[in-house]
Amino acid sequence: MPLSVRHVYVVMCDVCRSEYADPETETIAWFEDxxxxxxxxxxxxxxxxxxxxxxxxxCRRTDSDHxxxxxxLMPxxxxxxxxxxxxxxxxxES
Structure with a gap:
């Protein structure tokens, strides 16, 4: 069986560092681009x-840090x- 390198992307929240999970399977989602x-x-x-x-x-969390x-980010x-x-x-005021 050959071994090949494949790059995938995993999205992580920049505030709480939680990874995006597929809502249907609740597993970490891997993206190709x-x-x-x-x-x-x-x-x-x-x-x-x-x-x-x-x-x-x-992410969608609504705590004080998020x-x-x-x-x-707001002006x-x-x-x-x-x-x-x-x-x-x-x-x-004049």
Missing amino acids: ETSAEQIVHADGWLVLARPRPDRFI QARMDA PEPVMQIPGQLELEGTE
């Missing part, structure tokens, strides 16, 4: 970020101050 791995785990509810990022996959990582909230409007501290 990155694109199919991204599409399948995204369809199952995982957050998949752009490829150049070192941290790309976040929420903190997702919050860090800062815009600050809107209309000229002449009182700020929250009570001073007027």
